[in-house]
Amino acid sequence: MAEAGPGGVPAPLAIAIGDPAGIGPEIVAKAWDARGEHGLPPFFAIGDARSIESVWRGPIERISDPTDAVARFDHALPLLQVDDPGEIVPGVPNPAGARCSLDSLEMAVGLARNSAVAGIVTAPVAKGHLYSIGFTHPGQTEFIAERCGVGRGNVAMMLAGPTLRTVPITIHIPLKDVPEALSIDLIVARARTVERGLIRDFGIERPRLAIAGLNPHAGEAGTIGREEIDLIAPAIEKLRAEGIDIIGPMPADTMFHARARAHYDAALCLYHDQALVPIKTLHFDEGVNVTLGLPIVRTSPDHGTAFDIAGKDIAHPGAMIAAIALAGSCAANRLRAA
Numbered sequence: 001m002a003e004a005g006p007g008g009v010p011a012p013l014a015i016a017i018g019d020p021a022g023i024g025p026e027i028v029a030k031a032w033d034a035r036g037e038h039g040l041p042p043f044f045a046i047g048d049a050r051s052i053e054s055v056w057r058g059p060i061e062r063i064s065d066p067t068d069a070v071a072r073f074d075h076a077l078p079l080l081q082v083d084d085p086g087e088i089v090p091g092v093p094n095p096a097g098a099r100c101s102l103d104s105l106e107m108a109v110g111l112a113r114n115s116a117v118a119g120i121v122t123a124p125v126a127k128g129h130l131y132s133i134g135f136t137h138p139g140q141t142e143f144i145a146e147r148c149g150v151g152r153g154n155v156a157m158m159l160a161g162p163t164l165r166t167v168p169i170t171i172h173i174p175l176k177d178v179p180e181a182l183s184i185d186l187i188v189a190r191a192r193t194v195e196r197g198l199i200r201d202f203g204i205e206r207p208r209l210a211i212a213g214l215n216p217h218a219g220e221a222g223t224i225g226r227e228e229i230d231l232i233a234p235a236i237e238k239l240r241a242e243g244i245d246i247i248g249p250m251p252a253d254t255m256f257h258a259r260a261r262a263h264y265d266a267a268l269c270l271y272h273d274q275a276l277v278p279i280k281t282l283h284f285d286e287g288v289n290v291t292l293g294l295p296i297v298r299t300s301p302d303h304g305t306a307f308d309i310a311g312k313d314i315a316h317p318g319a320m321i322a323a324i325a326l327a328g329s330c331a332a333n334r335l336r337a338a
Contacts, residue, residue: 011118012069012078013043013327014111016104018123020051020085021093022305023315024101028123029056030317031324032077038321041328043121044069044078046104051088051097052079055311066116082107090311098129105140109147112296118331119297120144121323124305138172140300141291148294153186155293156193158266159275159302160326161283164256165266167194167292168275178271179214179227187211187235187268194266195244197292200337201330202265210255210264211236211248212274218249227270256282276302285318288326297330299323 018024028045029052045052049060059076063069069078085100108120122140137143145155159166169190170181191209198207211232212218215225222229232249239246247264254260255267256278269275279287279302287302301319309315 011042012066012073013041013119013121013324013331014066014080014108014117015043015045015121015324016101016108016123017045017047017051018104019093019097019101019126019129019305020048020088021090021097021310022124022126022307023310024123024305025052026055026310026313026315027301027317027320028052029058029077030315031320033058034317034321035073038325040321040324041118041331042070042073043324044073044080046080046107047082048085048088048100049079049081051090051100052077054088055090055313066111080107091307091309093126093129093305093307095129095133098126098133098135101125102130102133102135105143106147109144109296112298113148118335119299119327121320121327122298122300123320124301124303126305126307141289141298144291144296144298145294148296150294153189154193155291156190156197158194158197158290158292159279160288160290161279161286161322163258164261164279164282166275166279167266167268168270168272169268170271172272175271175273182214182227182231182270184231184235184238187232188238191235191239191244191246191268192242193293194268197290198265201290201292201297201333203333203336204265206245207266208264209239209244209246209266209268210250211246211268212252212255212270213249214270216251216253218251285316286322287319288323290326290330297327297334299327299330 061076072078082103085096111117198204214227219225219228228249289300291298
């Protein structure tokens with residue numbers, strides 16, 4: 001773990017700027033502009049300086065070592081330059097930009113694995129363009145897990161906002177395949193990862209979990225489906241036997257209002273949209289993707305590359321600011337617990 005910086009927060013954080021033709025460069029720069037207002041910990045960008053200069057007129061200082069970032073942070077955005085990707089045009093992705101985004105990600109993970117940084121924040125990438133240069137992972141999360149030597153089944157994607165945290169148990173699969181993909185073991189494994197992550201990264205001593213039902217009204221005692229009886233209830237029983245505080249299965253249509261959210265620290269959801277719709281409805285500009293179960297801290301803004309608005313100076317940096325703040329908070333919690 002990196003040594004503590006100002007306020008006891010480990011420093012610095014590394015930010016992989018994502019696809020340089022997307023809004024990553026702009027929101028990273030805007031986050032630096034807002035560093036004082038939001039009390040952000042020191043961070044530096046990893047990527048191509050020209051992609052930031054093309055969308056922002058602020059000061060940039062190139063660094064050669066992460067330790068230089070803290071001293072430069074107050075008066076310029078520190079940047080660790082990757083190999084020259086050639087011309088990058090905002091809103092026009094190409095293979096060279098995809099290579100730049102992959103190099104940035106690889107460098108950030110390597111620095112975190114070597115404890116040279118306290119954690120990483122990853123800006124959005126275009127997976128289709130990454131695939132064109134030989135990227136074989138479903139996404140950045142799986143890539144990072146592999147580089148950290150962690151199996152895919154031992155990590156969990158958490159979407160975190162100011163008043164809600166959700167975790168999809170299944171993610172990018174067709175809805176019709178969800179029932180077949182679910183199992184007691186999968187539910188139990190995800191819940192264990194979430195509980196450990198809430199303790200380690202969020203400093204919650206006794207996490208309270210809630211799990212949604214798959215079917216309308218949580219199956220209504222089997223009359224609208226049996227997954228709640230055959231899969232979810234046995235998983236809950238097993239988790240409670242291990243001492244994990246978990247309630248459910250809860251009807252998904254009544255578990256996200258304010259009074260219900262007061263009774264749990266994270267909601268486990270059975271499929272992608274069941275987890276993402278509530279978090280994006282409540283916290284569209286503040287949603288953060290946190291990867292639990294890694295030996296490093298990793299967060300990401302919960303949105304895409306937005307090529308259609310890249311270079312127009314209208315990208316909202318709220319989710320990037322939240323991702324940086326949360327990465328700093330998670331790193332500080334890990335440091336205190338060490």
